[in-house]
Amino acid sequence: MAELNQVEVWKRTKTIGIIGLGDMGQMYAEKFSESGWTVVCCDREERYEELLECSQNKKYTILKNGHHVSRISDYIIYSVEAEIIDKIIGLYSPSTKVGSVVGGQTSCKSPEIKALEKHLPPDADIVSVHSLHGPGVDPEGQPLVLIKHRCHNDKSFPFVEAVMSSLKSKHVYLTYEEHDKITADTQAVTHAAFLSMGVAWYKIQLYPWTIGVNRWFGGFENVKVNISLRIYSNKWHVYAGLAITNPAAHQQIMQYAKSATELFTLFAQNKKEELTQRLYAAKEFVFGKQEGLLLLDDSILEKYSLSQHVPQEGEETLPNSHLSLLAIVDSWHQLKINPYDHIICSTPLFRIFLGVTEYLFMTPDLLDKTIDAAINCDAFRADDLEFVIAARSWSSIVSFESYDLYRRQFEEVQEFFKPMLPEANVIGNEMIKTILRHVDQKKA
């Protein structure tokens, strides 16, 4: 990190440029300018007047387009859709200020780095970043990946670090290859699981929180519903981009669908012994060396329900087969991934997903009860079947690299849940805050 004096000099003399003033770009513009940096930004030129209008009380300046931003900025961040990153970098690169540093904020780094190498003038340095959380989460303490890719000037990297320190995030230093491998393991599969739950509920036309305590009730189910709806309240391109552009993610998502299919087949064939052996082997591989307190427990999640129903005495919740959670642990085992290795570079959603699977596998008797429910209780069979079909369908869409189908499937489900999204976001935010606080306390 640079000396304080040096940072103050940079703050007075350097300009930060942001191309793409969507959710993430806007968050960066606000945080950097609030910390005293000079920030200029733009979105598509058609939005210039509108953005000028609504940025009147802001500390950052709106410019007409990426050429205007690029020619005066010392650090330029491209914060646009992953699908168009090559095109946009190609468009504005000729205007890059001589000797500046350039990077991007897309969620998968190989295409971004390739585009920067291909289009930037050779005097520009390349440092890319990735905040591992959505725009609604406070960046303080969250992982922020910094990729020092090409630095002729030894001040370039400390300069970018100084800018980024405005976010108060935890800096994680990786190469772009390491970044993409890890985020395929963490983000892409996590999203595949919750996206598949959403499709399954949509296909059976069920708002899971509306059917009383009989099914989809309790802490686990709150996590599934809240996180799934949280993903569907975001923009489709964020999830499509990070899954489709990352080749490592294709393999992971395919394995997740395969694990879900194979476990479901064991349920349907009544093969309890085989199922038990397979899940215990996965448990040993993933959680065998875990000691100490669990990341999460069911009781802290119980209050975050979208349901208005107050449980009455004598009302019992049927045990769920938790296929979506069994399948993730099985796929970690099949791919020999230790999810704890990635916690340093993980998103809140991944930590929550790991927390609930850990709870399921490590709480005495819970896994056995779940296996028993999967084999002997058919209350969730139809839902599980829809889940398997949904997981396979997402896996095909991603491996065929179809942005169009991804968008159509995502938006169909988004439309179904639309009336509940604002409320789900409020509850989901509270749940995430509590969980993160809880996980931090346990880690401490």
Ligand SMILES: NC(=O)C1=CN([C@@H]2O[C@H](COP(=O)(O)OP(=O)(O)OC[C@H]3O[C@@H](n4cnc5c(N)ncnc54)[C@H](OP(=O)(O)O)[C@@H]3O)[C@@H](O)[C@H]2O)C=CC1
């Ligand atoms: N949202 C999240 O949770 C996170 C997202 N990311 C990544 O950050 C990037 C941005 O995401 P996010 O902010 O959520 O997405 P948004 O869609 O909110 O923002 C992207 C913005 O870039 C604009 N844009 C498109 N073309 C141009 C152009 N030629 N010049 C200037 N602006 C342009 C888009 O306009 P238009 O909509 O009209 O196309 C849009 O406003 C993505 O690559 C995403 O993967 C990273 C971490 C978290």
Ligand SMILES: O=C(O)C(=O)Cc1ccc(O)cc1
């Ligand atoms: O936490 C998650 O997985 C999210 O859904 C938010 C998100 C989306 C894209 C990113 O590149 C980083 C974070």
